[in-house]
Amino acid sequence: xxxxxxxxxxxxxxxxxxxxxxxxxxxxxxxxxxxxxxxxxxxxxxxxxxxxxxxxxxxxxxxxxxxxxxxxxxxxxxxxxxxxxxxxxxxxxxxxxxxxxxxxxxxxxxxxxxxxxxxxxxxxxxxxxxxxxxxxxxxxxxxxxxxxxxxxxxxxxxxxxxxxxxxxxxxxxxxxxxxxxxxxxxxxxxxxxxxxx
Amino acid sequence: xxxxxxxxxxxxxxxxxxxxxxxxxxxxxxxxxxxxxxxxxxxxxxxxxxxxxxxxxxxxxxxxxxxxxxxxxxxxxxxxxxxxxxxxxxxxxxxxxxxxxxxxxxxxxxxxxxxxxxxxxxxxxxxxxxxxxxxxxxxxxxxxxxxxxxxxxxxxxxxxxxxxxxxxxxxxxxx
Numbered sequence: 330x331x332x333x334x335x336x337x338x339x340x341x342x343x344x345x346x347x348x349x350x351x352x353x354x355x356x357x358x359x360x361x362x363x364x365x366x367x368x369x370x371x372x373x374x375x376x377x378x379x380x381x382x383x384x385x386x387x388x389x390x391x392x393x394x395x396x397x398x399x400x401x402x403x404x405x406x407x408x409x410x411x412x413x414x415x416x417x418x419x420x421x422x423x424x425x426x427x428x429x430x431x432x433x434x435x436x437x438x439x440x441x442x443x444x445x446x447x448x449x450x451x452x453x454x455x456x457x458x459x460x461x462x463x464x465x466x467x468x469x470x471x472x473x474x475x476x477x478x479x480x481x482x483x484x485x486x487x488x489x490x491x492x493x494x495x496x497x498x499x500x501x502x503x504x505x506x507x508x509x510x511x512x513x514x515x516x517x518x519x520x521x522x523x524x525x526x
Numbered sequence: 527x528x529x530x531x532x533x534x535x536x537x538x539x540x541x542x543x544x545x546x547x548x549x550x551x552x553x554x555x556x557x558x559x560x561x562x563x564x565x566x567x568x569x570x571x572x573x574x575x576x577x578x579x580x581x582x583x584x585x586x587x588x589x590x591x592x593x594x595x596x597x598x599x600x601x602x603x604x605x606x607x608x609x610x611x612x613x614x615x616x617x618x619x620x621x622x623x624x625x626x627x628x629x630x631x632x633x634x635x636x637x638x639x640x641x642x643x644x645x646x647x648x649x650x651x652x653x654x655x656x657x658x659x660x661x662x663x664x665x666x667x668x669x670x671x672x673x674x675x676x677x678x679x680x681x682x683x684x685x686x687x688x689x690x691x692x693x694x695x696x697x698x699x700x701x
Contacts, residue, residue: 333559340557346607348557353611354618355550356562356664361619363543368631368645370537372700375693381540386668388544389551393672396552412560414660414670416677421666424659425684428652432685433692434699435648438663439656440564442649443609444616449628455642456649460565463653464572471589478658486676499674511541524701526631 332406359385361444368436368445368452369526375433377521380514387507398500413485420478435459532624551672558604561669565656567609569593589657605665633700644699659684 334340340348363385364370373379401408432438435456437445442460445453467474483491489499537543554562573593577584584590620626632641656662659681661669667685670678693700 332556334557336559345558345604349604349607350611350614352550352554352557352562353608353613354615355553355611356547356608357612357615357617358619359543359547359550359615360612361616361625362538362623363540363547364537366616366620366625369633369700372693375690376697376701378701381537381543384540385544385547388541389547390668390671392545392548393551393555394674396548397555397672400556406556408673410559411555411673413673413675414666414677416675416680417660418680420658420660421677421681422684424655424657424666425681426688427655427658428662428681429655429685429688429690430692431648431651431653431655432689433648433696434644435652436645436700437648437652438564438685439568439652440562440612440662440664443564443612444619447613447616448620448625451628451630452632452641452645456645456652457568459646459649459651460568460653460656461572462646463650463655464565464569464657465576465653466650467654467657468572468576468587468589471587474658475588483676488674488676488679491676496674503671503674526633 331404332400333410336410337407356440357444357447359389360441361448365441366445366448366450366453367526368450369524371441372433372436373524373526376524377517378524380518383510383514387510391504391507394500394503398497413487416483416486417479418481418483420480423477431463532622534624534627536623548672551669554669555672560604561665561672562608563605563661563665563669564609564612565653565662566603566605566665568653569657570603570606633698635698635701641699644696 330339331337364381370379371382374382400406437456439460442453442456446457489496551562573590576590577594630638630641659666667678667682
């Protein structure tokens with residue numbers, strides 16, 4: 330079966346929402362079981378007492394990336410059919426910085442806050458409520474942000490093209506960097522005073 | 527494993543968690559041709575709510591109207607179903623490992639009230655930022671990295687770089 334299955338017509342569109350629900354269950358389970366329903370565990374990455382976010386995030390990214398490259402190489406999936414978020418340089422950077430600010434105050438990102446909500450964390454519920462308010466504020470003030478939001482569109486640019494590298498070389502370097510960070514994280518964790526949470 | 531798995535303190539090995547999450551993400555791309563997400567479901571809900579309460583205003587606004595079309599309701603968005611799944615999956619894991627409990631988690635140095643105010647402001651900022659970046663840590667950063675998109679890598683670095691910096695400024699909230 331050549332993927333991606335739904336765009337290729339292998340699985341009919343009607344299954345889309347059922348599949349969304351099932352994949353969501355896997356996503357939520359992996360997040361919660363790893364400890365992402367706790368804001369203080371998540372924030373450990375920034376203070377060095379618990380690098381679970383770094384480990385899970387980068388392991389997930391390189392696992393999925395390797396699978397995609399492998400399936401593309403074997404001819405089991407057409408990578409060029411995958412959706413790539415367009416790269417609007419300014420709004421990607423500014424949006425990321427605003428999200429980082431929110432992260433430091435709230436201790437969650439949207440996906441992790443939903444798993445917190447699921448197990449009864451009241452701080453996660455308040456954070457999730459804030460997300461709705463934030464999206465509403467952005468939408469209402471959109472005329473103010475419109476210029477910035479739409480500036481410097483590089484389309485579905487790939488990082489390796491911008492860096493002038495071959496895709497596989499960049500992928501390999503990313504894996505090496507991730508493994509390096511895993512060793513670095515273990516080293517730092519040993520040095521940093523334990524935080525009880 | 528000597529430790530009781532159901533007392534709420536047990537977490538799976540983070541590398542195992544990462545591989546699981548990576549396989550879910552890979553399957554999402556393989557089946558649907560798109561990545562995972564979270565903030566998109568919030569956006570769909572907000573668009574849908576505004577469209578219900580004030581339909582004329584929603585159609586006038588250039589942002590809401592991007593996501594409103596005649597034939598499909600914004601709530602039928604793929605990500606809304608996925609996020610319902612996320613809550614179910616989180617609940618299953620929380621049940622399995624004994625973590626279901628209503629509580630406000632906060633550092634002993636701050637009160638619950640401070641924690642909730644910071645969480646609210648943090649959520650609002652994350653909501654705003656995710657619209658600028660066209661996705662959050664899941665949809666923009668993680669899913670983007672899996673396909674090596676420039677937007678994914680740049681957004682990931684901006685989120686974590688800024689979170690690192692600001693978390694030290696707000697250190698008292700956490701440790």
